Amino acid sequence: MTYDLIVVGGGPAGLAAACSAWEKGLKHILIVERDKELGGILNQCIHNGFGLHRFKEELTGPEYAGRFIKMLNDTGVEVMLDTMVLEINAQHQVHVISAAKGYEVLEAKSIILAMGCRERTRGAIGIPGDRPAGVFTAGSAQRYLNMEGYMVGKRVVILGSGDIGLIMARRMTLEGAKVLACVELMPYSGGLMRNIVQCLEDWGIPLYLSHTITDIVATNGRVSHVTVHKLDDKRQPIPGTNLEFDCDTVLLSVGLIPENELTRAAGIAMDPRTNGAIVYENMETSVPGIFACGNVVHVHDLVDYVSAESERAGAAAAAYVLNGVQQGNAITIVNGADVGYTVPQKIRVDNVPKAADIFFRVRRVFKDSVIEIKDGDRLVISYKREHMAPGEMEHIILPRKLLDTVTGNEITVSAREA
């Protein structure tokens, strides 16, 4: 049998994409998930704050996943758990392996990539010092603590002030650990203000901005001490500014990388700015019939946005299967001043219904400012913002009637002070 759609990954992106494709009329849909349950990373994110946009209430991660799993259970979408996708290709074949069924090659009319992302590790950022036990990514510590029931340490230093690190600072404190410090390389935190307040300030945990760990010392194979230095504006340690911490655990919250081994091996065009696939307005990749959504495309701040993007991908996969290939010339979106990347990277104007959604991140903190869309030197539209920061994904809606006025084959998105 040929599936209408195979979704790779059963986390929030895969769940929303599958539900949406079903609603739009696809009947033979399969989700392939490598873990033993659906829900992905939400299962270990037991804190609340999810769903404010989507459900207008504050849910925990498992509750948010539960809502979508319930929706999925009302459809005829098939699910393969404990199954790893080894390879996909441009012919829409999906190679999978599982202990229960061995090796299989599945065929599909369309594929949605929803593999999410994984954490940067110590190896990725090159911290000097010993290589002992006791150094964890914040997310793996979160899984140990919240799902498997292991306390990973008693005296903790956290490197990186991304949201997962902040959440783990509070979580470890609640469970009786002493969190000595949260150390951030940049002069601002990458986490939400809400998390700075509720996870650090509530518990008196100091946040050291423009600081980093410069040494990890081991005793008997376990972390026993770390040294932290203040950094100058070239991010070099300033001699004499060292802070010394006796601790048994270091948690790393130093960024996320979209998990795209399958994407690259399938020959899908990638964007070095996002480390995800280049996508069109409907989340289709450079290979027709293969779509991508969620954190595998670019790392989102809120799962609510992942769900919305994934529903667009699911609807687009349904349109592809039911109505055929999308055609039309594409405009490329170029990032201008102080814009790090955009998603989508390309827009086929003929396929845009009323407006195109464009997501991007700015490179620095802005107060009163404007976002400008330009066609060559001509200003197409501008948007006012009171506040922008690299940690907060920006979203603009570009009306079709303005897209129709674009004469060049690219438009530029840039940000500046008003």
Next chain:
Amino acid sequence: MKELVCIVCPKGCRLHVDEENDYAVTGNSCPRGAVYGHNEIKNPTRVLTSTVRLEGGLYPRCPVKTDKAVPKKLLMDIMQELNHVSLHAPVEAGQVVLANICGTDANVVVTKNL
């Protein structure tokens, strides 16, 4: 006078709350900031999320939360109470684990079917 950063939206207004003047808020740029500043100084509350022991389930821990915000100063007391809880699978999201926890009128409830 206490100073705090508003977390209602990403703008991050610096609020000043005057405890001697009925917790009057200044520095806010919207009414929601005034409400936040007032409550945050007068009676700060949080929803507590944690886990409890689970036997016979897919995992040995079951996620739980308080079904409404509880006074911040009681969070560690509630954590102590959760240490004594042991559930048996199956459990269902919404199931009450501890009612009226620590004299608040909040219940601790399961947040996942396991």
